[in-house]
Amino acid sequence: MSLVTVEGVTLSIGDTPVLNGVSLEIAPGEVLGLVGESGSGKSMTALSVLKLLPVGARVAGQIAFDGRDIIAASEREMVALRGDEIGMIFQEPMTALNPLMTIGDQVAETARIHTRVGRSEARALAKAMLERVGLPHDRIAHTRYPHELSGGQRQRVGIAMAVVLRPKLLIADEPTTALDVTTQAQILDLLRGLVRDEGMALMLITHDLAVVAGMADSIAVMDKGVVVERGTVLEVLQAPRNAYTKKLIAASTHVPVRQRGKQGGALLEVEGLCKDYALPRTSLFGPHETMRAVDHVSFTIKAGESVGLVGESGSGKSTLARAILGLETVTAGHVLLKGQAVHAAGRAAFATLRDMQMVFQDPYGSFDPRQKVGRLVAEPLHLLGSGAPKGAALEGRVDSALKAVGIEPGMADRYIHEFSGGQRQRIAIARALIIEPALIVLDEAVSAIDVSVRAQILDLLADLGDRLGHAYLFISHDLGVVRAITDRVLVMAGGKIVEAGPTADVLERPAHAYTKTLVAAAPRLAG
């Protein structure tokens, strides 16, 4: 008999339908991967099982958990169920914990509200569970607050909170999406171990097919509020029947076609670059301690080349990118673009800026919401000074930049909130292209985008690179993306470049210990 049965569930919030007849089953101890793109309804399906829906949500259909009717259950019955028999882990470890409560107390709270144990007994339960999830008290004191922990450690606290009472079902909503590759591997390991040891069923919600491939027994693929395909991992991934599933798998392993070997001479030369940050003073009149974020980094990018920069958060890759773009002063070393120094007299040299543009991770946050798209895209043209085009010439430049990324030029009069995530990232690329730079730096530019859109953006970037001949510096923690679109890769750890070489060589035969860990940790979908 199955533990969870969801049968023909429909859900609408206000007038917007979210789920249109979802059906799935989870057996006791089974790991179900619930896969889909953003807006497909996978999180709402999970929240329906907990009956923890937003205000104004109307739900119909049948949901049974362990023989109990969830749809008909009273709030009192649901409160008793949540946290005790069904545990849930959320995506954002940074915000999912109460910042004002110690981690020990937060784990103990779950035990306190569901059982009649006293304060000290609940503490003991919490202590044991925190140790089980890899946070022993002697290393990470349980009287610490969430802000004193790293993202991975916070996610461990979130897991401890959800499983301290050994629920029959654990729901994990994108539990590793916000984490580094190696941290992701550790958290997935932990979840796998818990499920095996405690005999819990796990509903693993993710957009990443590679994660599901390594974790789940069965898969349910969701699209537009419906489960379009269900089956074992092997069935679904090896022989998908549904068209959408096929598309999703193809997009996940998509490698854009690029013409290689059109590289010129040295475009960007980074030589012995160092960047120190001042740390907060430890004593009132003591000296300022510094932290070296970038440590003697040297490399060259040739004209027309596509180079990847991989490393975990805190490895210094974003600082390096900002220093290259002249957004940061440097402590030592120099950056030359076309032989010209980017940092002249401590400030960024204006003349070199027009040859470099950047595309950021968050396409929405990097645009002014009150300016029309045409004006946003035209912005870099002011770097041309008095030579900037005006009037009809300006409009022509904007139109052709938008056309190059596949946006109708007629849409230049709209505001950024009227576009989808993928379109926004296209507009960000148009903004970078309009000034015809020699180098485009992309900082996690496709990380937040759904796989099918990501495949299109990668195609677009490859095509633009081939046609216009500019070079790319791809900063990413996603080895799949780097593998797909770069010629060469630089691996960064602790502020240093620890390994560099042709992408295929480095990722297939990593030499440095850190690269080996990184490659081993990255989940891969056998294509």
Added chain:
Amino acid sequence: MTRFLLCRTISLLASLLVASLVIFLVLEVLPGDPARFMLGLNTSPEALAALREQLGLTAPLPARYLGWLAGMAVGDFGISYTYRVPVADLIVERLWVSLPLALYALTLSTLIAIPVGVLAAANRNGLIDFSAMGLTQIGIALPNFWFAMLLVLAFAVNLRWFSSGGFPGWQDPGAAVRALTLPAIALALPQASILARVMRSSLIDTLDEDYVRTARAKGLTRGQALWRHALRNALIPVVTIMGLQFSFLLAGAIIIENVFYLPGLGRLAFQAISARDLIVVRSVVMILVFAVITITFLVDIAYALIDPRLRRRAP
């Protein structure tokens, strides 16, 4: 936490020093001769010389500043020119009215505002929320002197529960509290209205936070999640506003003090300014600055008690 307190205390003392210097310079140096200003146009040179001697204006500037500081440190603010009594006595007497009044009003406003704000946030967009926010809108819009006169009409003139004004002194604490009740209500109403709105919007923001959803997923009821997780996280803006309001109540109660004929600090400042008694003006301003900076210091400490993330280091 000790380091935090040490840093905050040093910054408190530094702010006080800077403020005293500014007050000293503005009143003593900038407009010319304070003695001439205090005596007005038709005055004899002898009277001027005598006042200059009394004010200590014959001494060099740094010596005068240090002398003033040293005097204040031992509670000597000089002799009032108009009242002919030590300024310190004047101020202490007035503080015994203004400080209790401000605390009374702040307590009332907090006791009203927090429950109203929490109820409104918990029933967001419901009937309670709608009516509570409508009432606070009126509370902000009503001029408090007019509201004060309504209170006098209703409770002093018609019902005769309270006296309509004046202050009997603290010899009879019951009578003193009675005398301060109507003014405190008049002062508290607009403050409570603002505070309730801040409490509501801050709590609505925190109720949408991920950790509140986490708390619900752990099995807490809506009410438990609100009291145990959301409320404390929502307090920072509320404490900020309370600090600002207390500073205002201490010095800004002058209109209400006039309506109820209370001998408070605001009235003293007003009378001293009208009488050109610069010695009293300077001392009252210094006391108010001291109060505001101290309140800011206490608010900073309250932040640190509420939020462990703010304990680590002082700016």
